[in-house]
Amino acid sequence: MDQSTETPPGERPKSGLSVYIGKDVSEIKKEFGEPDRIDDSAFNYDWWVYNVPDTEYIQFGVKDKKVVTLYAIGNGLDVAPYKLGQKLEDIYRFTIVDSEIVVKSDSGSYQFELNEEDLNTRLLVPLGDLYAQLYLDKFTGELSSIRFMDSDTLVATHPYEMMYRGELAEEEPPSxxxxxxxxxxxxxxxxxxxxxxxxxxxxxxxxxxxxxxxxxxxxxxxxxxxxxxxxxxxxxxxxxxxxxxxxxxxxxxxxxxxxxxxxxxxxxxxxxxxxxxxxxxxxxxxxxxxxxxxxxxxxxxxxxxxxxx
Missing domain, CATH: 3.40.33.10 (CAP)
Known part of the structure; x- marks a missing residue:
């Protein structure tokens, strides 16, 4: 079955890489083995990097032994409900696209606002209790790469303009x-x-x-x-x-x-x-x-x- 029909709009995917969000790192090791390397990030997670040179590349963001985000590029990877290389018009057929995304958590309510450039190149899509960032190639109209993350990571990194009510926990900057x-x-x-x-x-x-x-x-x-x-x-x-x-x-x-x-x-x-x-x-x-x-x-x-x- 085509990936784009497996998951109803807005629901968390039941297959593909995004299922690892929230999982223990032991689940990554079971599927992918030991990482090629572990990188520091500027945030409160480390990147576990899996690289098939020049072909496929995944980095899992790990915090307290749990996967909180991931980035993937390489057309052979399963990033359901999407496909890398997929045309934008196909994505629009089953994706609810909004320029304002509201995220509620214990610490408050956060509203992310996507500008016109974001809507053309960097969509943000809620999928149940996680979020997908769709990196689009605006020259070909295709999905180039993708990032999945939980709500806490989205708020901590706030990659879009953000308005909020409540507290915004400031992370300790790197030494x-x-x-x-x-x-x-x-x-x-x-x-x-x-x-x-x-x-x-x-x-x-x-x-x-x-x-x-x-x-x-x-x-x-x-x-x-x-x-x-x-x-x-x-x-x-x-x-x-x-x-x-x-x-x-x-x-x-x-x-x-x-x-x-x-x-x-x-x-x-x-x-x-x-x-x-x-x-x-x-x-x-x-x-x-x-x-x-x-x-x-x-x-x-x-x-x-x-x-x-």
Whole structure:
């Protein structure tokens, strides 16, 4: 049976990855084995990462040994009631789409408001006692990736404009040491998701280049520390200036930057839906990539390495 007909609108799915929300981590291990790695997040959960390179990628958000959220990309994954790669018009046939979503919990009542860009690229759909974030490719009209979460995680991360009555529990921000681990985790996640996207769109995957990544890290940190957002740095110059100063060998180069996204997956999705960034993200000329993240600032540096004589 088609996934899109299995679950009535608004009900929690009985199959697919979302059934793991609320489950003990032992259930993940039983199905998927040990994670490829466990990443820190900027929130009160860790990411358990399962990666079939360039094909399928899942990260389960785990808090107190329970799954509270997950992100998935890769067209072979079961994300019922949806299908990755599904057309938006199919989704609209069985999904109740609203620009205002009200979440009630013990701590209060919270209203999330989706703007026009959200409705075109980042839908929020209640499914019983959990929520699905549908990451859409607005250029193809297809479901690119998906995130499921419980209500507490939705309120804690508040990825949309939020109004509330009651108390909003402020999480303790990461320490500087924790930020180092979160930054590194986001870099790895962006790299993996970028390669899956490139393969899905028929382009070659990219190799990691650490020297290029150091250039990207330096730019993200400088943008954060000096409170600016630009490809041009007063201190370090343009992208090519920055790569040259790091000793990177390249024939061509490109750069994507982003700021104030929730995490790495959200940043990549933002680039996919911006025409100029998308062209760089999917450019067939590039062979290598370096990613640098510093707190809320994200930089991707792409290069084509010189061919060996």
């Amino acid at each position: 500087e040491k924790e930020w180092e681990e979160v930054n590194e985790a986001n870099e790895k996640q962006i790299y993996a998701i970028t390669n899956i996207m490139r393969k899905q769109y028929g382009e070659s995957t990219l190799q990691w280049d650490e020297t290029t990544a150091n250039a990207a890290r330096g730019h993200s940190r400088e943008m954060h520390d000096k409170s600016y957002f630009s490809h041009e740095s007063d201190a370090m110059g343009s992208l090519t200036d920055r790569l040259d100063k790091r000793g990177v060998s390249y024939q061509t180069a490109g750069e994507n930057i982003a700021s104030q996204y929730l995490d790495g997956p959200e940043a990549v999705h933002g680039w996919l839906n911006s025409d100029g960034h998308r062209k760089i993200l999917l450019d067939k000329a590039f062979t290598h990539i370096g990613v640098g993240v510093y707190k809320g600032y994200y930089t991707q540096n792409f290069i084509k390495q010189p061919e060996l004589p």
